[in-house]
Amino acid sequence: MQKRGMALLAATLLLVGCGNEVRQADEADEKPVPTKAASIDPADLRPGNQPATPEALAAITLQRVLVEPEAFEGGDLYFEQDEVGTVLLWGDDHSLEVKAGPVDDDLLSTWCHDGMAGCVEVKAETGAATVAWDLATDDGTPGQLMVSHTSGGEERRAAYVGEKVTGDPRKLDLEVNVDDLIALVTDPRLGTKTTMKMTKAQVSGFPSDGANGTGEVALTAGAIAAGLLETMAYADIDSFKKADVSDYGKGAFGVVGTTAGGGTVTAVHAPNLPAGQRKCPKTLTCSKGDSDGYDGWTDGSAETVRCHQKEGDLPAFCAVVRQQAPAPFPGDDLDPVLTGLEVALETLWPTVAAETARRGESLVG
Incomplete structure (x- = not known):
């Protein structure tokens, strides 16, 4: 999936009313930095009943995956009307697409049986996830890593492209690793519904309109x-x-x-x-x-x-x-x-x- 570039954005996470989940800047010119999942209050890890927004999914992603996106993408070219999602972009063609929507059994079958280099089922504390990957090729294609989890009739999926995938990604030292993606897709807040707290999340640099199906x-x-x-x-x-x-x-x-x-x-x-x-x-x-x-x-x-x-x-x-x-x-x-x-x-x-x-x-x- 080709991406549209944007002006570089400081895209660290700022959550409204979220305690110490993000370290605030000590000085006016110091930028906040994203934190790891350890800062998440366990009491917050529950399903919600509020319609999720692309920005909410971006906020959850940045709590689980330690990257600093330079832009966010989305829109109808990426997601269907019954899906919600966003794409984080950074560096030289690095992208992480995160979305939630109806289960697509045919696509999962394609991952695991018709073309993916590997596909395994992995159990985590919050549920089982399917980890699939495609290997890098000699023509420069880096390969990809996809992780999927189904819950409540929905599929929650993350797809990462940008680094060379030369084998089982669980054994590789990737910037975006398998464990973090499993934690992301099995996070109970990630879905077409989320918590009120996450609907009020604000991600610095996230466009107020024009991305992810809005504007x-x-x-x-x-x-x-x-x-x-x-x-x-x-x-x-x-x-x-x-x-x-x-x-x-x-x-x-x-x-x-x-x-x-x-x-x-x-x-x-x-x-x-x-x-x-x-x-x-x-x-x-x-x-x-x-x-x-x-x-x-x-x-x-x-x-x-x-x-x-x-x-x-x-x-x-x-x-x-x-x-x-x-x-x-x-x-x-x-x-x-x-x-x-x-x-x-x-x-x-x-x-x-x-x-x-x-x-x-x-x-x-």
């Missing part, structure tokens, strides 16, 4: 630009302008970004893309995409089109991303180019976090 706003050209800058493939774009969308159908809008080397990236959200634009042009070599659309390329040019049908509250729309280089792409390996286009498609969904839209307001003239 979603309509996509704008500026938000597309901000989203592109947050991807590794297009972080070197120097400037943006609005794209000419006269051939993309009614309601289309987008941007053209230019890099220092003279290359361009065009990204267009097109709710009514004409049928002819959804087919591979004769000037390109193409392969069929996963949905309606195509991937196409030639020397120094590549583009991806994806069209999505209406589903629930999500309206039908198409996303178009095109990359133009001043010379043929290096070598014959198009994989990095096509991967970048795939990631850029995520910036073209109909709604976006309000924070992303705000960051994009000054990017497009």
